[in-house]
Amino acid sequence: MSSPPVNSAAPLLEVRDLTKRFPVKTGFGRPVRQVHAVEKVSFSIAPGEVVGLVGESGSGKTTVGRTIMRLTEPTEGQILFDGTDIAHKGAREMLAFRRRIQMVFQDPFASLNPRARIGALIAEGMEIHRIGTARERAERLAELLDLVGLPPEAAGRYPHEFSGGQRQRIGIARALAVSPSLIVADEPVSALDVSVQAQVLNLLQDLKERLGLTILFIAHDLAVV
Ligand SMILES: Nc1ncnc2c1ncn2[C@@H]1O[C@H](COP(=O)(O)OP(=O)(O)OP(=O)(O)O)[C@@H](O)[C@H]1O
């Protein structure tokens, strides 16, 4: 596949009138009403830009992130990624886009499989997308651990052996493993102690500058953004 010429003015992500309503079922299983989780949200992100999405709890921020990732089906609206509307693409067509959009989740305690070692967790995406040889993946794993400030031995350990801040570093390494174009960071520090929040935010800022990342940064606190 060839890629179109790079146009610095074109947005990497453009969301137009994104709407998501969840049906709420009664005890008899009939949908009677809908939760209006997201109503006509529009915004765009240029390559290399960090855009903050701020709103109070329950305002639909996670739903916007999950819909962009297509973990949730949009009800209406367009999700233009690099010029292509991915709002209604099928699973097969989404595979290539899945690699290019990665998410860092809100809860570092719930988002990592407790039975998998850190090395396997970070390398998982590279395996799914068949990136590199086993040897190249091992090299990339070592590089990623270093990039997020974890020791090489971390690869052989399990999530419960790490603190919240360290787990969020693992989550960031996991997202970066497949070299995505866009990172959706859903309140990546809200579950962390204040002192650790600053470390993880500094890491994201540093990675943004070093790797030229494009980030949709979700928060309920304007100060964090
Ligand atoms: N799968 C679902 N089924 C039904 N309703 C849902 C579902 N997911 C989210 N909602 C509802 O959609 C609304 C928005 O939820 P969402 O999790 O997107 O909010 P949020 O802004 O991320 O909140 P927080 O800051 O607490 O993380 C809420 O009213 C929520 O109850």
Ligand SMILES: [Mg+2]
């Ligand atoms: Mg949320």
